[in-house]
Amino acid sequence: MIREADIQRAIVAYLDAVMVDAIRFAVPNASRRTKGGKASNGVAGMVAGIPDLCVVESGGRALFLEVKTDAGRPSPAQSAILTRMHMLGIPYAVVRSVDDTRAALAHYDSALRAAERLGQRAPCLHQR
Numbered sequence: 001m002i003r004e005a006d007i008q009r010a011i012v013a014y015l016d017a018v019m020v021d022a023i024r025f026a027v028p029n030a031s032r033r034t035k036g037g038k039a040s041n042g043v044a045g046m047v048a049g050i051p052d053l054c055v056v057e058s059g060g061r062a063l064f065l066e067v068k069t070d071a072g073r074p075s076p077a078q079s080a081i082l083t084r085m086h087m088l089g090i091p092y093a094v095v096r097s098v099d100d101t102r103a104a105l106a107h108y109d110s111a112l113r114a115a116e117r118l119g120q121r122a123p124c125l126h127q128r
Contacts, residue, residue: 022058027050051078053067066094067096
């Protein structure tokens with residue numbers, strides 16, 4: 001089975017190839033285990049559940065991507081953040097491949113253009 005890290009690498013390579021004018025970054029938000037087994041970030045500002053990748057285009061338009069394997073599901077912390085992002089109108093997508101990412105970008109672009117014509121915010125993407 002393909003690992004989430006491998007899927008993310010492929011998605012990053014795709015984004016770098018097709019979105020040359022955008023800023024793409026990973027959110028290093030994974031906690032580490034201490035010798036005693038406790039989860040610890042150790043860095044101020046980290047928030048459990050924040051999506052793995054963010055793509056920011058001109059004008060500050062951003063899309064967040066949560067990367068999962070075919071069998072993977074968002075954790076409770078991720079689900080809570082995705083729900084909050086949806087309520088705040090922050091675009092996100094749960095993606096499992098480069099094809100999912102391509103579809104999410106196309107949907108986001110279409111929704112963004114339609115919303116701009118109507119003077120509204122772009123709607124959030126839904127989880128797969």
